[in-house]
Amino acid sequence: MGPAVLPTDPAALPLLHHGRIDLAGRLVEASNVTLLCTVHGDGLSAECVYKPIRGERPLWDFPEGTLADREVASWLLSEATGWSLVPPTVLRSGPLGPGMVQLWIDAEDKPKLVDVVALDAVPRGWRTVLRAHDRYGNPVLLAHADSEGMRQLAVLDVLINNADRKGGHVLAGADSAVYGVDHGICLHHEDKLRTVLWGFLGQPLPAAVLEVLRRVRSRLDGALGVALTEHVTPAEVWAVRERTDRLLATERFPAPTGNWPAIPWPAF
Numbered sequence: 001m002g003p004a005v006l007p008t009d010p011a012a013l014p015l016l017h018h019g020r021i022d023l024a025g026r027l028v029e030a031s032n033v034t035l036l037c038t039v040h041g042d043g044l045s046a047e048c049v050y051k052p053i054r055g056e057r058p059l060w061d062f063p064e065g066t067l068a069d070r071e072v073a074s075w076l077l078s079e080a081t082g083w084s085l086v087p088p089t090v091l092r093s094g095p096l097g098p099g100m101v102q103l104w105i106d107a108e109d110k111p112k113l114v115d116v117v118a119l120d121a122v123p124r125g126w127r128t129v130l131r132a133h134d135r136y137g138n139p140v141l142l143a144h145a146d147s148e149g150m151r152q153l154a155v156l157d158v159l160i161n162n163a164d165r166k167g168g169h170v171l172a173g174a175d176s177a178v179y180g181v182d183h184g185i186c187l188h189h190e191d192k193l194r195t196v197l198w199g200f201l202g203q204p205l206p207a208a209v210l211e212v213l214r215r216v217r218s219r220l221d222g223a224l225g226v227a228l229t230e231h232v233t234p235a236e237v238w239a240v241r242e243r244t245d246r247l248l249a250t251e252r253f254p255a256p257t258g259n260w261p262a263i264p265w266p267a268f
């Protein structure tokens with residue numbers, strides 16, 4: 001397999017769109033049919049995730065067969081911020097029919113960014129989210145790292161209305177940048193933010209973030225809004241505008257609404 005294709009490599013997207021996909025294995029912990037694959041083309045190859053639409057597990061609150069499009073729409077929004085938090089993601093046909101294909105982020109040797117730790121073992125500078133008990137009854141804390149990338153991911157989750165930001169969906173890449181994966185249940189028009197990244201709750205949004213949100217907001221009225229409409233409904237695109245407006249009005253990381261479980265369980 002030649003040199004690794006980084007998410008920021010301009011060759012990644014054409015490779016994912018046009019490369020030959022070979023199945024390598026199934027991710028057994030996944031809730032949908034989620035396949036680890038290699039994609040080859042033009043002297044390049046890379047590992048990727050392939051989720052065929054026909055392998056999507058039906059859910060009560062999201063229309064059937066729409067998860068792959070939600071993954072691509074989430075990637076479009078990540079790209080619009082310029083933060084490149086979602087690995088390159090495309091919609092295409094594959095060995096098991098149409099589905100989403102996303103570059104694999106090799107985070108195996110990288111430090112965790114979200115963890116459950118003993119009360120006296122919170123890594124320096126991390127933010128705690130909640131206190132719970134482990135299976136032996138010992139108190140533990142759910143906590144996550146604090147960095148520019150983690151704050152950006154928490155903001156992106158508000159924009160895409162992520163209903164399932166588990167700890168295992170926050171990865172450190174080979175370039176040590178922060179990546180988010182698994183965006184199948186995002187972009188519902190109703191507020192469904194469910195995340196482990198509540199450590200920034202109530203904090204002011206950095207000026208640079210506000211600047212980016214203003215730019216995204218204007219693009220939502222142009223080409224970005226049109227591009228999103230190819231993947232989600234007009235009402236869902238409107239809801240992205242409203243969530244962006246709300247962030248720009250409050251200038252703060254939001255708090256849970258209380259109408260919906262705020263933290264995914266299991267948290268990983």
Ligand SMILES: Nc1ncnc2c1ncn2[C@@H]1O[C@H](COP(=O)(O)OP(=O)(O)O)[C@@H](O)[C@H]1O
Nearest residue numbers: 027030031032034049102103104105168181182
């Ligand atoms: N692009 C990716 N890069 C690296 N690991 C990934 C990627 N996408 C998924 N994974 C890993 O595979 C697991 C299962 O994939 P996920 O997207 O959560 O599938 P599902 O939609 O079935 O829940 C994730 O928890 C994560 O550990």
Ligand SMILES: [Mg+2]
Nearest residue numbers: 030031169182
């Ligand atoms: Mg998952």
